[in-house]
Amino acid sequence: MTQERPSSLHTMGQQHGRRSWAEPWKIKMVEPLKVTTREQRVTALEEAGYNTFLLRSDDVYIDLLTDSGTSAMSDRQWAGMMLGDEAYAGSRNFYHLDAAIKRFYGYAYMVPTHQGRGAEHLISQTLIKAGDHIGGNMYFTTTRLHQELAGATFHDVILDVAHDPQDLHPFKGNVDLAKVEALIERYGAAQIPYISLAATVNMAGGQPVSMANARELKALLDRHGIRLMLDATRLVENALFIQEREEGYADKSIAEICLEFCSLTDGAWMSAKKDNLVNIGGWLAVNDYSVFEELRNLVVVYEGLHTYGGLAGRDMEALAIGIEESMQDEHIRSRVGQVRYLGELLTEWDIPIVQPIGGHAIFLDARRFYPQLAQDLFPAQTLAAELYLDSGIRSMERGIASAGRNAETGDHNRPKLELTRLTIPRRVYTQAHMDVVAESVKACFDARDAARGLDMAYEPKYLRFFQARFTPR
Ligand code: P71
Numbered sequence: 439m440t441q442e443r444p445s446s447l448h449t450m451g452q453q454h455g456r457r458s459w460a461e462p463w464k465i466k467m468v469e470p471l472k473v474t475t476r477e478q479r480v481t482a483l484e485e486a487g488y489n490t491f492l493l494r495s496d497d498v499y500i501d502l503l504t505d506s507g508t509s510a511m512s513d514r515q516w517a518g519m520m521l522g523d524e525a526y527a528g529s530r531n532f533y534h535l536d537a538a539i540k541r542f543y544g545y546a547y548m549v550p551t552h553q554g555r556g557a558e559h560l561i562s563q564t565l566i567k568a569g570d571h572i573g574g575n576m577y578f579t580t581t582r583l584h585q586e587l588a589g590a591t592f593h594d595v596i597l598d599v600a601h602d603p604q605d606l607h608p609f610k611g612n613v614d615l616a617k618v619e620a621l622i623e624r625y626g627a628a629q630i631p632y633i634s635l636a637a638t639v640n641m642a643g644g645q646p647v648s649m650a651n652a653r654e655l656k657a658l659l660d661r662h663g664i665r666l667m668l669d670a671t672r673l674v675e676n677a678l679f680i681q682e683r684e685e686g687y688a689d690k691s692i693a694e695i696c697l698e699f700c701s702l703t704d705g706a707w708m709s710a711k712k713d714n715l716v717n718i719g720g721w722l723a724v725n726d727y728s729v730f731e732e733l734r735n736l737v738v739v740y741e742g743l744h745t746y747g748g749l750a751g752r753d754m755e756a757l758a759i760g761i762e763e764s765m766q767d768e769h770i771r772s773r774v775g776q777v778r779y780l781g782e783l784l785t786e787w788d789i790p791i792v793q794p795i796g797g798h799a800i801f802l803d804a805r806r807f808y809p810q811l812a813q814d815l816f817p818a819q820t821l822a823a824e825l826y827l828d829s830g831i832r833s834m835e836r837g838i839a840s841a842g843r844n845a846e847t848g849d850h851n852r853p854k855l856e857l858t859r860l861t862i863p864r865r866v867y868t869q870a871h872m873d874v875v876a877e878s879v880k881a882c883f884d885a886r887d888a889a890r891g892l893d894m895a896y897e898p899k900y901l902r903f904f905q906a907r908f909t910p911r
Contacts (some may be wrong), residue, residue, distance in 0.1 A: 483823060637670070829878035
């Protein structure tokens with residue numbers, strides 16, 4: 439794969455050792471943005487119950503709710519859509535996708551799914567039995583819920599520093615091996631079907647896992663016969679951090695690093711809506727044929743036939759092409775470069791954000807933004823509301839509302855991290871948009887003393903943050 443990265447694949451700035459992260463593409467089609475008045479935004483936010491998930495996107499100016507399914511596809515991907523083979527069974531696009539996953543992620547067997555949580559559902563139902571325990575490097579909302587619905591209890595085994603937004607550890611997503619050992623000691627390997635490893639770690643601020651940590655974790659788990667399962671949703675971004683920060687990887691391509699990382703794991707689930715540059719799609723891949731057989735049995739129950747798994751042929755084609763594009767060094771440098779551009783502006787202006795800057799988003803530290811607000815007044819949700827009111831920018835709460843309630847006690851889970859996420863879609867917004875965002879965050883920061891917080895007025899049973907409604911104090 440080394441032949442895929444002659445220096446011409448670096449951005450012009452990087453060839454000369456300059457700071458530019460300029461995009462390796464130009465714009466061929468545009469979508470107009472709508473600008474609203476403050477009055478319109480006040481009405482829209484009230485109608486949405488102060489929850490940015492409930493806003494209509496027509497009322498949003500710059501949409502940083504998520505990087506999930508919001509990326510721009512390339513001309514090659516759109517051309518691929520026209521090559522969709524919409525056969526019920528054995529679509530040629532399935533075989534293209536299967537080959538792309540084998541080539542770039544290295545797993546032996548895969549099933550497509552409609553998106554990441556479809557894959558999480560299948561793997562959880564297949565490997566977990568009631569009473570089991572799962573360790574993971576910080577929870578993710580849908581991942582943990584599927585593990586719990588299958589009967590497991592989730593345990594956070596990430597390094598303690600991951601919960602500190604100011605700690606500068608270069609691999610804050612790493613697993614604390616002592617926590618895994620303690621888990622095995624306490625419950626026994628037979629009750630731990632796998633360890634759930636996300637690279638990068640979304641809820642920690644897009645923080646990476648080092649290759650060395652994955653390798654040591656794998657060796658530890660092998661000694662106990664426990665599987666290591668990867669959440670590969672943002673693995674390509676993780677690979678850039680390894681290339682930049684970990685000794686021995688500076689001259690390896692992103693594709694080589696991803697393949698090596700996956701080789702340390704027994705399988706992976708994927709929300710292809712992130713790294714893989716498609717608007718919908720996911721997949722689940724494993725090396726063990728007997729696990730695959732069970733997955734293939736289940737996929738036809740919940741997703742669709744094992745050669746389409748809830749996707750149209752054209753979606754699988756765009757995904758196969760997207761996988762290849764996502765692995766190109768120049769793509770991922772510019773993608774993460776844009777996130778850093780925004781983060782560096784905010785850092786210069788002394789605005790509290792999670793450091794180091796992660797791969798897919800800037801996370802505003804709502805605790806330090808609003809020290810006057812108790813966590814039960816939803817500081818991160820409050821900040822998301824203020825940002826929208828200021829400029830029509832949509833962000834996402836990643837704090838106490840997202841963390842839900844403790845299944846046993848019924849009390850709020852109170853995460854240490856109370857964050858508002860500015861998530862950057864891939865290949866969508868420009869550097870000028872990032873300037874608008876930074877200026878709006880600064881305006882909210884300057885007005886921080888006036889914030890009073892929110893009360894939750896309606897709370898759904900599952901994944902409450904999606905549909906909860908709030909009222910201002
Ligand atoms: C994100 C999302 C989408 C999302 C999901 C739940 C609440 C709010 C937003 C989805 C992920 C993810 C990781 C690491 C699995 C999924 C589920 N992230 N793992 O960050 O980040 O994938 O959405 O395709 O079902 O906005 P799915």
